[in-house]
Amino acid sequence: VMHSPPFLLYWYLLASCYGAFRCQNTDLSSEFRMDGDYTIAGFFQMHSYSATAKPRPEVDICDSAGSVNSHGYHLFQAMRFAIEQINNSSSLLPNVTLGYEMFDTCSESANLHATLSILAPSGQHPVEVLSDFTRYQPKAVALIGPDSSQFTLTTAAILSIFLMPEISYEASNEMLSLKRTYPSFLRTIPSDRLQVEALVLLLQEFGWNWIAVVGSDDAYGRNGIKTLQEVMGKHDICAAFQGVIPAKRGTSRQELKEMVRVLLGTGVNVTIVFSNEYSAKDFFEVVGQANVTDKVWLGTEAWSLASVVWGIPGIHRIGSVIGLSVKQAKLPGLEEFESAHGTPDQPQAATCAPAPDATGSSRTDSTHQSCNRVCTSCSFQADAPQAFDIWASFNVYSAAFAVAHGLHDLLGCGMGACSKDKVYPWQLLEKIKRVNFSLQDSQVQFDASGDPLTGYDLIAWKWTGQTWAFDVIGSFLREPDRLIIAREGILWHAAGNQVPVSTCSQLCAEGEKRLQVGFHQCCFDCAACPAGTFLNSSDLYNCQPCGTDQWAPVGSEICFNRTTEFLSWDEPVSWALLAAITLLLLLLAGTAVLFAQNLPTPVVKSAGGRSCFLMLGTLICACCSLYCYFGEPTRPACLLRLPVYSISFTVCLSCIATRSFQIVCVFKLASKWPAFYGAWVRHSGPSLFIAACTATQLVVCLVSLSTSPSVPRKDYTTEDTLIILQCSEDSSSWGLLYNTLLSICCFVISYLGKDLPENYNEAKCVTFSLLINFVCFICYLATWVFYQGKYLAAITVLSNLCTLAGLFGGYFLPKGYIILFRTELNTTEHFQLSIQSYTQKKNSD
């Protein structure tokens, strides 16, 4: 029963592919193998091979076309070495023998051929057509390799259908981390995204933000450039130049020369070369001919230690080369193993089959000896392992051990004896994903994307004359991602061993924002942030406004808190004013007592008798309201202080007005309009007048309080650095206006009585008081227009205090003086005398 047609279709395709290869090559077994209980496949690029377009769909024969690739050869030996060690181990997979099948994957077709070969079931049965692969048992339980990202993308896509574990040791393409697409792929080399992050950290470390980026014309280079672009953009680093190194040799030389010319023309001092080793070689050959001396070249793990690059004649002149490399590692015993196992002298351990007979005219001639099968020639042709080869070998070695640990877990070896059951690849995959073991001082485990938790080492090239060497100058560590670098270990090829500069614009001074010039963010002019704004390090292109309670000077990177100000109790000005208020209060109280004691005397009677107490009382009230101007303004104080003062003052003024009016009436109106005077006295006109004036003021106050109540308010406008805390007395002017009108009224009435007898004549005094009142009011208004600050409250207090003191001094003080010191004037006789003399004078006029 077939449940999933798409799968079936896929499998048909695979099967027909496989059939096509079969026709060409009857030998389905790999080129290099060892039998065991479980077989692990290994793909290595043992020959350098440059693919060319072919008219017929044939599998490339690696050893007939290319030269031996020493690097691949050492990796291949590392896998054999690992498997032998696992077999020898008594703790890991005891009594279980692992076998291997190795393939030379020098080209796409060789790689696909190898992939299909390991998928074929054990033995040489035709491929079964299944709709469920859970019981499918291919020849190998897991695959280690292939090396390049390009081949791996193909292999991983196919193996993922079968959930067959694949651990690559050199395929760093970021896309392979996508577990949705490549669920069975793991690797022991970090993803290129991590490499990009390390490179960007390196750029930031030295403040290089105007650089060039070149990459090779393959998945590695193109994806690297793409990711670099993305990550650099996030960190405000710009690429002045971006280029792809042409892949084809020979004809494209001119193209490459033009590219290098343009690159050098940009004037950048730092270039990232995200390239495979062969394209890097082409690139640096051209750079070497361009007489470049003092630049910095940043390399990726693929070429920074590769001998094909540092071996280019004249490359020691191009400047400083800093690169990332896989983590340095030791693999003791590998070299001995290689020299012992270079020749197939142990047929039971490694089978080197003779080359198969030619099956077609297009295949290799029958006399050609396959290098893979004649291992001696390989070991003769390969170079001795470099540090780079050993370090990369460690990735192969740890991949083999990861498979072994997974298998160890799956077979239940931890319990004592291994079960040697059938193993399906998808079961093994689950176990491999969870391995966590330590190997030669490093911990091997995979994250959720199947990537290793290792970082990179940072290396710098070191030339002594023409001899190449390198220093490990730091490392990039993971979780958290960080760069540790010994800067003094780097030899810069610039004057005075200075760190080269590569920026488009000089950094702006503190507190200056950037004004982008042209297309790139890294090229800018600077402009200081205006006052009241600051430059946050998170956005260097815009000034941000400070909070309302804060201020900042021009060109600031922080905001300062504003100082809150108000007229406090403990200032000298306050002390002086408080003393004056208290003195006036005491005088008012004293006068009240004095008047109470001398109530029957004519002076007190002429001053209004009992109504004097009302006036003194209101003056005391008004005086007390002045205390509300000190200290931090509170809601009740703001609400009450002005109405209390205005109403008290109104009462006082209206009293004075009635008093003056009364006297004028007695002397002038009584005789002219007796009826009016009678009505005024009968209907208690004075009280009504006072009540009416007060009620009007009360209404004015209530209306202004209800329309805009006075509350404590922060004033930000007066000074940038201050907050002035004050009451919002927006509608206070109506009450003041009303009082002013009343004052004028008072003034007019008292002026009418200017010719009355001296004891009754208050005109001079009242006029004096009211003049003081006007002067104070005008002074206050003038100050208010020009000054807003904490001392405005003090000025208000002073103005009000003067007004009150003027009223007291003009009205009560002369009378108090007569009571105390001129008792002879304070007699009924004296008063009658003065009335008589007034009447006589009037009649004589």
Ligand SMILES: *[C@@H]1O[C@H](CO)[C@@H](O)[C@H](O)[C@H]1NC(C)=O
């Ligand atoms: C495995 O053991 C054999 C003999 O016990 C020894 O010769 C060989 O070197 C060992 N291999 C490794 C890789 O340790």
Ligand SMILES: *[C@@H]1O[C@H](CO)[C@@H](O)[C@H](O)[C@H]1NC(C)=O
């Ligand atoms: C580099 O210098 C050599 C000799 O100093 C000169 O012959 C050659 O033309 C120069 N090349 C370039 C590209 O300037």
Ligand SMILES: *[C@@H]1O[C@H](CO)[C@@H](O)[C@H](O)[C@H]1NC(C)=O
């Ligand atoms: C391995 O096999 C040997 C002999 O066949 C046996 O003595 C030994 O107990 C086995 N070890 C384990 C761990 O199964």
Ligand SMILES: *[C@@H]1O[C@H](CO)[C@@H](O)[C@H](O)[C@H]1NC(C)=O
């Ligand atoms: C892996 O093992 C190490 C040491 O045994 C341990 O510290 C670490 O927590 C383990 N990691 C996980 C993910 O279990």
Ligand SMILES: *[C@@H]1O[C@H](CO)[C@@H](O)[C@H](O)[C@H]1NC(C)=O
């Ligand atoms: C490159 O270095 C030179 C000399 O040190 C310097 O004049 C130039 O401004 C640098 N270029 C950039 C883009 O920083």
Ligand SMILES: *[C@@H]1O[C@H](CO)[C@@H](O)[C@H](O)[C@H]1NC(C)=O
């Ligand atoms: C600056 O910006 C960062 C991130 O947007 C923010 O967390 C920080 O509070 C800002 N600093 C100031 C002083 O506003």
Ligand SMILES: *[C@@H]1O[C@H](CO)[C@@H](O)[C@H](O)[C@H]1NC(C)=O
């Ligand atoms: C500014 O005031 C806020 C709260 O009002 C306080 O948390 C902060 O520490 C103050 N900053 C400075 C620099 O005084």
Ligand SMILES: CC(=O)N[C@H]1CO[C@H](CO)[C@@H](O)[C@@H]1O
């Ligand atoms: C335990 C075991 O089978 N060890 C074998 C592993 O393979 C090597 C040869 O590669 C043998 O020598 C060991 O006996």
